[in-house]
Amino acid sequence: MKVGSQTIWPPLLLAPMAGLTHSALRTTLLHFGGVGLLSTEMLSAARLPAESVDHSPYLFRTTKESPLSHQLMLTDEKHIAPAFAALHRLGADVIDLNLGCPAPQIRRSGGGSRLMEDPARVRRLVASARQHTSLPLTAKIRLGETLDAAKLRDFCRMLEGEGVDMITVHARLRGESFARRPRWEWVANVKRWIDIPVVANGGIDSIASARTCLEQSGADGLMIGRAAARSPWIFAVLARALYAVDCTEPHICLPQLYQGFATALVERFSPERRLGRLKEFTHHFATNYFFGHQLAMGVQSSRSFAEACSRASAFFAACDPCAEDNGKWWVSDAGADCNSQIPGRGI
């Protein structure tokens, strides 16, 4: 899939997810392979220029995490020039505009899905964004407030006309919860209306759901969110099954994978940044187990990273035969330093 100057292959994209799509998860995904485009979580355009790449957990990346899309939460034209200059310095491969986030605090600030209600403002923002970068510029949207084909069609055509190179459609209305079946057939409408690549998102968590989504949407690519945290090998599985990519068949040992993720957190983030991220990941990862709520609750109620790791270790020892092969594990809070991976960058 060609997006501006960037070739994305396989056309399997990691969804931006606040608290989840940081360097540790991206590295865990890369271990298995099959991801065509990685993503950051949403970054505030207003705050980005002041963030230190040496200290920001949102910006930290290793050289292996490429190609990487940086997602911007944009509310005001005045933030575009400094934010894009910062993204160029950071070596972003793709810049994505968040036009779909339904979270109340984001909407109150005028960003995310609030923007879809004001197409004239989005037109100005996108036109200005386009002038400030030659990098691939993409947009992530939901279907809107209500099912209104003409409104959605005009909005998508406007994005294309202003120079957006790809649109990802999270196939739900703004107010719809994750529990609702995604409306992949509406992605097919978007695909008919515009000529740039269209990526389908929402509810893709298996080969079967990916195939159904592709059949119903005719999308050029698929974006995967929560399933990436539950089953970080999903990209490798889909890349093999759908795109005949030569990924090694994943060997999955859940305790080992969890340990690898926790170690990556220690290597990348300062102590106060680790526990929250482990909790967020565990919330999704624990659903791999029938009694996963015990793992999730144990980690959720932990007061320190070490306590969370030791509770997880105990859970695996009791519930997962694979843990025996790997012995009793622990993660040291002391951590390694990833300056070795990127000269000049600290944590």
Ligand SMILES: Cc1cc2nc3c(=O)[nH]c(=O)nc-3n(C[C@H](O)[C@H](O)[C@H](O)COP(=O)(O)O)c2cc1C
């Ligand atoms: C914890 C969490 C955080 C999210 N943060 C973002 C975000 O920062 N930007 C964004 O565009 N969407 C965000 N989303 C939405 C996802 O990108 C995606 O659209 C949604 O999860 C549906 O895809 P899925 O069914 O594959 O998870 C988030 C979703 C979750 C669960």
